[in-house]
Amino acid sequence: MCSTSSPAKEAPSTLFSSLPDDIVISVLARVPRRYHPILSCVSNKLRSLVSCSELHKTRSLLGKNCFYVCFENLFDPSKIYHRWFTLTEDRRLVSIPFPSPPEPHSGALMVGHDIYFVGGYFNHPTRSMWILDSRSGKFRQGPRSLVATRNAAVGVVDDKIYVSGGVSEAEEIQAQLFDLKTQTWHVAANPTYRLQNCGMSVVSLSLDKKIYVRKFAYVMAYDTRDGKVDHIKLPYEELSSRDVCLIDNVLYVHYEDDGLMWCNPKTKEWRVVCGLELNKAFFCLAMAEYNGKLAFLWQKVKKQDKEIWCTMIALCSSGLEIQGRVEWSNYVGSVPPHNDFLHCLGRTD
Known part of the structure; x- marks a missing residue:
């Protein structure tokens, strides 16, 4: 049969x-x-x-790529306000009527259409979370975190916002997460190294489920699974940009003398991006991913205003080298001289 x-x-x-x-x-x-x-x-x-x-x-045509920049007016400390801009396809920073953040110096990141402001800064720790809907331009208050934080490392991994460090040594909870689906806070794995007074957090979309953050002469990677913190030493402590940018699992930093440099987090070896000739006579405001490229914001200070320029860099990996090519470099807008750069945010979805 x-x-x-x-x-x-x-x-x-x-x-x-x-x-x-x-x-x-x-x-x-x-x-x-x-x-x-x-x-x-x-x-x-x-x-x-x-x-x-x-x-x-294709993502750009579908409106999936958004890019927002926020400046803070410091001319009158009693009347501090904020100016928001978005980078358009025709290479201009266009003003948008977003309100001033209730906690402007919080850790900030964008998920979908929402911009999240988490924790406080310096001597102002807080449990507050504020959420700005970029479609309506309105703020709403989110659930309060488990413990107050300041200058913490903030990043997104698997539909969860992780907030690591930035709390008192006496606190039992040193890391916490906000579940975007359930809208609830939970305890996360405590970091093996104290993440205090961090620089600019980097939203990590890599496979290793780590959040990268700059602190002085190091980039530190917080593993959201077990709390292990790995150290990647920077080539030099002083950057011409405050940012460390992560694109396609590669870290990027910028120095006035050496230019744009890259590092594979696994090898921890820094190399210069080949083929780039960037103007060294500028002050870099921020670096961020935009449509798979590196958007490089910098300024020229004039008597009457600050000119904001953007250089868009395409990156191509070829084994042990990464080639960079400037696709365009344009003046994109101006702000008053007393306006200082505060946030540069792109969508992570």
Whole structure:
């Protein structure tokens, strides 16, 4: 008697990968970016498409890429206010009527259409969370955190906002997380090294589930799974930018003398980005990912105002080297001379 067996079903991931590239890209563009690292593990084809330029272009056409800059007016301490801008496709910073943040110096990051302001700064720790809806331009108050923080490391991993450090040594809870789905706070793994008075936090979308933050001469990586903190020594302590930027699992910093440098967090070795000739006679305000490229904001101080310039850099990895190419470098807008840069935010979804 012959036995019969039903034909094996083809795995859904195989079926999906067999679709034409343009269809797969159209689907991937609608998937939040925080899931891209998981998708890149499915197949070599998906890994390639997740990082391709066509995906970034499609996301841009769908309005998935947003870029906001906030300046703080310090002319009159009794009347501090904030000016918000967005970078448009025609390479201009356009003013938008967002209100001043209730806690302007909090750790800030953007998830979807919402901008989250978490904790306090310097001698002003707080449990407050404020959320700005970029579509309506209105603030709402979020649930209060478990403990008050100041100058903490803030980042997003797997639909959760992690807030590590920035609390008193006496506190039992040294790290906490906010679940974006349930809108509730929970205790996170305590860091093995105190993350106090951190610089600019870096939103990590890498596979290692780590949040990267600069502190003085180091970039530190907080592992959200077990709390382990790894140290990556910077080439020099003083940067011409306050930012450390993470794009496609590669860290970037900028120095006036050496220019743009990159580091693989696993090897911890810093190298100069090849092929770039950036103007050294500028003050870098911020670096951030924009459409898969590195947006480089810098200023020229004039008597009447501050000119804000943006240089857009395309990055290409080739083994042991990363090549950089300036796609454009333009004047994008001006602010009054007493306005100081505060935040540079891009969507993480």
